[in-house]
Amino acid sequence: MNQIDSPASASEQQRALWLSTFAFTVCFAVWMIFSIIGIQISKQLGLNDTQFGLLIATPVLTGSVIRVFLGIWSDQFGGRKVMTLVMLCGAVATWMLTYATTYPQFLLAALLVGIAGGNFSVGVAYVSKWFPASRQGTALGIFGAGNIGSAVTKLLAPLVMVAAGWTMVAKVWAVALAITAVLFFLLSKEDPSLQARQRTGTQPMRFAEQMAPLRNIQVWRFSLYYFFVFGGFVALALWLPHYLIGAYGMDVAKAGMLAACYSIPASLFRVVGGWLSDRIGARRVMYWTFAVSAICTFLLAYPDTEYVVQGIHGEIRFHLAIGVTLFTVLVFVLGFFMSLGKAAVYKHIPEYYPRHVGAVGGVVGMIGGLGGFILPIVFGALNDVTGIWSSCFMLLFLVVSAALGWMHFAIRRMERRHHPQLDRETDLPEAIDAAAAEQRAGLNQVNAPPK
Numbered sequence: 001m002n003q004i005d006s007p008a009s010a011s012e013q014q015r016a017l018w019l020s021t022f023a024f025t026v027c028f029a030v031w032m033i034f035s036i037i038g039i040q041i042s043k044q045l046g047l048n049d050t051q052f053g054l055l056i057a058t059p060v061l062t063g064s065v066i067r068v069f070l071g072i073w074s075d076q077f078g079g080r081k082v083m084t085l086v087m088l089c090g091a092v093a094t095w096m097l098t099y100a101t102t103y104p105q106f107l108l109a110a111l112l113v114g115i116a117g118g119n120f121s122v123g124v125a126y127v128s129k130w131f132p133a134s135r136q137g138t139a140l141g142i143f144g145a146g147n148i149g150s151a152v153t154k155l156l157a158p159l160v161m162v163a164a165g166w167t168m169v170a171k172v173w174a175v176a177l178a179i180t181a182v183l184f185f186l187l188s189k190e191d192p193s194l195q196a197r198q199r200t201g202t203q204p205m206r207f208a209e210q211m212a213p214l215r216n217i218q219v220w221r222f223s224l225y226y227f228f229v230f231g232g233f234v235a236l237a238l239w240l241p242h243y244l245i246g247a248y249g250m251d252v253a254k255a256g257m258l259a260a261c262y263s264i265p266a267s268l269f270r271v272v273g274g275w276l277s278d279r280i281g282a283r284r285v286m287y288w289t290f291a292v293s294a295i296c297t298f299l300l301a302y303p304d305t306e307y308v309v310q311g312i313h314g315e316i317r318f319h320l321a322i323g324v325t326l327f328t329v330l331v332f333v334l335g336f337f338m339s340l341g342k343a344a345v346y347k348h349i350p351e352y353y354p355r356h357v358g359a360v361g362g363v364v365g366m367i368g369g370l371g372g373f374i375l376p377i378v379f380g381a382l383n384d385v386t387g388i389w390s391s392c393f394m395l396l397f398l399v400v401s402a403a404l405g406w407m408h409f410a411i412r413r414m415e416r417r418h419h420p421q422l423d424r425e426t427d428l429p430e431a432i433d434a435a436a437a438e439q440r441a442g443l444n445q446v447n448a449p450p451k
Contacts, residue, residue, distance in 0.1 A: 012130070012189065013130045013131060013139075015187070015188070015189075016126070016127060016130045016188060016189070016191070017127055017130065017131075017139055017142060017143060019183075019184055019187055019188050020079075020083070020123045020126055020127050020143055020146075020184075020188075021123075021142055021143050021145065021146050022146075022180065022184075023083060023087060023119065023123070023146075023180055023181075023184045024119050024120065024123050024143060024144075024146030024149070025146040025148055025149040025152065026087075026149060026176055026177055026180040027086070027087060027090065027116040027117065027119035027120075027146070027149065027177065027180075028116075028117070028119075028146055028147055028148075028149030028150055029149035029150070029152045029153045029173060029176075030090055030091075030094055030113065030116040030149075030173050030174075030176075030177050031059055031060070031063055031113070031114065031116045031117040031149070032149065032150045032153045032154075032234075032237055032238065033059075033094070033113065033153055033157065033169065033170065033173055034055060034056040034058075034059060034110060034113075034238065035056055035150070035153060035154065035237060035238040035239075035240075035241055035259075036153055036154065036157035036158055036161060036166075036169065036241060036252070036256060037157065037161060037166035037169050037170065038052065038055050038056045038238075038242075039241060039242060039245070039252055040161060040165075040166045040252075041055065041106060041166060042055065045102075045103050045106075047103070048380075048384060049242075049379075049380035049381075049383040049384050050377065050380040050381050050383075050384050051103070051380070052242065052380055053239075053376040053377040053378075053379055053380025053381070054107070054376075054377050054380070055103075055106060055107065055110060056238040056239070056242075056376055057235075057238065057372065057373045057374070057375075057376040057377050058107050058110035058111055058114065058373070059110045059111070059113045059114035059116075059117060060114060060117060060234055060238075060369055060370075060372040060373040060376075061111065061114060061369075061370070061373040062111045062112070062113075062114025062115055062117065062118075063114040063115065063116065063117020063118050063120075063369055064114075064117065064365070064366045064367075064368070064369025064370045064372065064373060065366060065369075065370075066115065066118040067117075067118050067120060067121035067362045067363075067365040067366045067369060068121070068359070068362035068363055068365075068366050069362070070082055070086065070118045070119075070121050070122050070362065071121035071122065071124070071125050071359060071361050071362025071363075071365070072359050072362060073122075074121070074122045074125035074126055075125055075193075075359070078126075078190050078191060079122050079123065079125055079126025079127075079129075079191055080126065080184075080185065080188050080189065080190050080191070082122045083119060083122045083123065083126065083184060084181050084184055084185040086115060086116065086118050086119050086122060087116065087119065087177055087178070087180055087181035087184065088178065088181045089112075089115045090113065090115045090116030090119075090177055091174045091175070091177040091178035091181065092174075093109070093112035093113045093115055093116075094113050094116070094170050094173055094174035094177065095170065095171060095174035095175075096109060096112070097109040097110075097112075097113055097170045097174075098167040098170050098171060116177065117369060120144075120365050120369075121361055121362040121365045121366075123143050123146075124140060124143070124346060124349075124361045124365070125361060125362075126191055127139055127140060127143045128140060128350050129191040129192055129193045130191060130192065133350060133351065133354070134278065135278070136278075136347070136350045137274040137275070137277040137278035137282070137343065137346075137347040138271070138274045138275050138278055139274070140274055140343065140346050140347070140350075141270050141271045141272070141273050141274015141275060141277070141343040142270075142271050142274065144267075144270040144271075144274070144342055144343055144346065145267050145268050145269075145270045145271050146267070147233070147263070147266065147267035147270065147339075147342075148263070148264065148267035148268055149267075150234075150237040150263040150266075150267065151260040151263035151264045151267060153173075154237075154241065154256040154257070154259050154260040154263060155256060155257065155260050157169045157173075157256070158252050158253040158256040158257075159253070160172060161252070162252070162253065218352065218410075219353075219360055219363060219364065220367075221406060221407070221410060222345055222348055222349070222360075222364050223363065223364045223366075223367035223368070224367070224402070224403050224406060225286060225341065225345050225403055225407065226342070226345045226364050226365070226367060226368030226371075227367050227368055227370070227371040227399065227403075228290075228293070228338075228341075228371065228396070228399050228400050228403050229289060229293075229338045229341035229342045229345060229368070230338075230342050230345075230365075230368035230369070230371065230372070231367075231368045231369065231370065231371015231372045231373075231374070231375060232338065232371060232372075232375065232396055232399065232400075233266050233335070233338050233339075233342070233372075234368075234369065234371070234372025234375075235371065235372050235375035235376045235379065235392075236262060236331070236392075236396075237259070237262070237263050237266070238372070238376050239375075239376050239379050239392060240255070240258075240259035240262055240331070241255040241256050241259045242255075243389060243392070244258055244259060246389060247389040247390075248324055248327075258324075258328055261328050261331065261332050261335075262331040262332065262334070262335040263335065264335070265332050265335040265336040265339060266334075266335030266336070266338050266339045267335075267339060268339070269335075269336050269339040269340060270339040270340070270342050270343045271343070272339070272340065272343075273285060273339055273340035273341065273342060273343030273344055274343040274347065276340065276343075276344075277343055277344045277347035278347070282344040282345070282347040282348050282351075283344075283411065285340050285341065285343075285344040285347075286341060286344050286345070286407060287404075287407075287408075288337065288340065289337045289338065289340050289341030289344065290341070290400055290403055290404035290407065291404065292333065292334075292337040293334055293337050293338060293341075293396075293400045294397060294400050294401055294404060296330050296331075296333055296334040296337075297334065297393045297394075297396045297397040297400060298397050299322070299330055300322065300327070300330050300331070300334070300390060300393035301390050301391075301393035301394040301396075301397050302320070302322065302390065303388050303389070303390045303391075304319075304320075304321040304322075304389075304390075305319070305320045305321070306318075306319055307319070307320065322390075345364065346361065346364075349361050349364065371399075375392075375395070375396075378395060379391070379392040379395070382394075382395065
């Protein structure tokens with residue numbers, strides 16, 4: 001809904017926002033757990049890159065698919081109950097992960113751990129109902145900064161894993177998630193929309209009515225945007241520790257620390273993206289996001305290359321490669337602009353679909369999450385097929401280029417539909433003068449007295 005159904009005090013709004021953000025941070029840390037423990041499990045099982053990609057991406061599949069249903073249930077039954085249930089289920093699944101011993105068992109456990117990732121669509125539906133439309137961009141940007149849970153896992157999980165093994169990481173993360181679930185339920189309140197329905201006895205919106213907006217192609221365009229800005233973020237958050245170990249020969253602790261240089265800006269600056277979307281418009285933020293991301297992925301895609309030039313006096317050899325320092329700077333910038341884009345996409349949804357935030361937000365979140373599932377698998381397959389580490393960034397460059405192209409085409413088509421005169425406008429001075437003369441001649445003919 002784009003306006004809250006009953007007045008909520010500022011303290012109630014802040015409590016709902018910060019409790020939800022903390023819960024989402026812990027859920028995201030659990031959701032990303034395989035980015036670190038998967039490295040040790042891969043060595044233990046002797047997996048190739050494709051199998052490793054499937055393992056680390058599997059939790060993302062579950063967390064993505066269930067987002068649609070969780071978003072709808074949040075609108076129907078209230079985000080407080082649904083979010084608590086999601087966290088408790090995720091905690092049990094993460095603890096049970098420690099009993100897996102074979103690759104199929106790890107894949108099944110990873111599917112169940114992925115339940116924690118469904119928290120996002122619940123939180124979007126819950127938080128948006130506490131704030132008016134003019135503040136939803138900022139509020140959802142703060143909530144979305146819970147993606148910082150990825151950096152928490154990258155910074156802390158290697159330390160726990162080196163000291164006590166990957167099973168201890170799973171146990172600690174499971175206990176943390178269970179405690180968070182209990183605290184959230186005890187300290188939070190039902191959202192204003194649900195409170196109003198309970199007072200008046202109003203029935204929740206029917207499932208078919210909630211899903212009606214999905215007939216609009218615009219929803220699927222927003223989904224492609226989120227496929228890149230969120231799916232690409234999740235994929236790189238999972239893939240970068242493995243990438244840094246393989247491409248630059250780092251140990252797991254250092255790889256986790258440098259990978260956090262991507263995850264931190266890609267999470268925290270989502271707050272800035274929400275604020276900017278409220279101030280200057282989500283569309284402009286999306287243009288910035290896609291343009292800069294295309295430049296960064298293009299540069300990161302350049303493989304380590306040896307050149308041989310046949311000179312006058314013999315061969316001239318030189319070497320081009322992205323060093324660790326430049327790589328870190330580029331992924332930091334990429335993460336920063338992806339975070340702006342994540343907030344901008346979700347600024348669109350309450351604006352265009354105020355009564356269907358749960359359903360539309362769930363579908364967009366699902367497609368974005370599926371990007372986080374599909375892309376790591378493709379990254380691994382590209383590694384196995386091409387043998388080029390930077391092939392993952394080649395793929396991301398193609399995805400962001402497609403998203404930028406579709407967005408620009410759709411915006412131009414909309415502008416022409418609302419302002420047909422744009423089709424006749426041009427930047428060429430000669431054409432402008434000719435068009436003006438033609439328009440004056442037409443007016444003179446109309447105004448001329450009849451003969």
